[in-house]
Amino acid sequence: MRSFLPVLAACLLAGCAATTAPVDTRDQFMSTLQGMCAQRFEGAQAYAVDPKNDFAGKKISTQVVCTAxxxxxxxxxxxxxxxxxxxxxxxxxxxxxxxxxxxxxTPDAVTMYGGMAKEGGTARSQSFLADAHTARLVPGAETNVWTVSLSEDGNVLRYRLDRHARPRAEFVLKRAPG
Known part of the structure; x- marks a missing residue:
C-alpha cells in the first residue's frame, strides 16, 4: 500500500484524471442514419430559387438503405x-x-459531387462543404453547403442546399407510414 501512495500523490499533483475520448458528432450522425435503415420518407420541395425547376410540384421520396x-x-x-x-x-x-x-x-456526366462534413454538426444534423471535384464539375458550386438533418422525433428529414451563403433549395420529407 505504501508504494501506491507516492504514485497517487504524484498523479494528483500532475493533474492525472480519468479522461474520456471526445464524442465525434460525425460518428453519431452515421449512427443516427443507420438507425433509420429501411425507413421511407415522402414529401416535396419546400423551397427553390427557381420555382419552375425539375422538382416543382412533384412528390419526392427516399428509403434509407444501409450497406457495409x-x-x-x-x-x-x-x-x-x-x-x-x-x-x-x-x-x-x-x-x-x-x-x-x-x-x-450509366453515370451521368454530372455525378458523385458533394463533400465532407464540416466541424460543428450534431448527431441529427450535418453540413457538407463542396470539395474541389464538385467545384470542377459544377460551375458556381464551389461554395455549396448541403445540410441534412433529422427532427428529434425522427419523423422529418430535411435536405437543404445553400450556395454563396444563400438558400438555393430545400426538401422536407416526412416518415411514411408502415
Whole structure:
C-alpha cells in the first residue's frame, strides 16, 4: 500500500484524471442514419430559387438503405429514379456524394459531387462543404453547403442546399407510414 501512495500523490499533483475520448458528432450522425435503415420518407420541395425547376410540384421520396460501405438514399422525384445520396464515414471524415444515373444505369456526366462534413454538426444534423471535384464539375458550386438533418422525433428529414451563403433549395420529407 505504501508504494501506491507516492504514485497517487504524484498523479494528483500532475493533474492525472480519468479522461474520456471526445464524442465525434460525425460518428453519431452515421449512427443516427443507420438507425433509420429501411425507413421511407415522402414529401416535396419546400423551397427553390427557381420555382419552375425539375422538382416543382412533384412528390419526392427516399428509403434509407444501409450497406457495409455506408448509407444510401435513392431519391425519387416523381417517377425519376436517377438520384442517390450516399453517406460514408472513412478516415478522412463523413462524406456526402450525389450519384446521378441515366435510366440504363450509366453515370451521368454530372455525378458523385458533394463533400465532407464540416466541424460543428450534431448527431441529427450535418453540413457538407463542396470539395474541389464538385467545384470542377459544377460551375458556381464551389461554395455549396448541403445540410441534412433529422427532427428529434425522427419523423422529418430535411435536405437543404445553400450556395454563396444563400438558400438555393430545400426538401422536407416526412416518415411514411408502415
Amino acid at each position: 460501405a455506408g448509407v444510401r438514399m435513392p431519391v425519387l422525384v416523381g417517377e425519376d429514379r436517377s438520384r442517390t445520396w450516399i453517406f460514408t464515414r472513412g478516415p478522412a471524415g463523413l462524406e456526402l456524394r450525389h450519384d446521378h444515373r441515366h435510366p440504363d444505369g
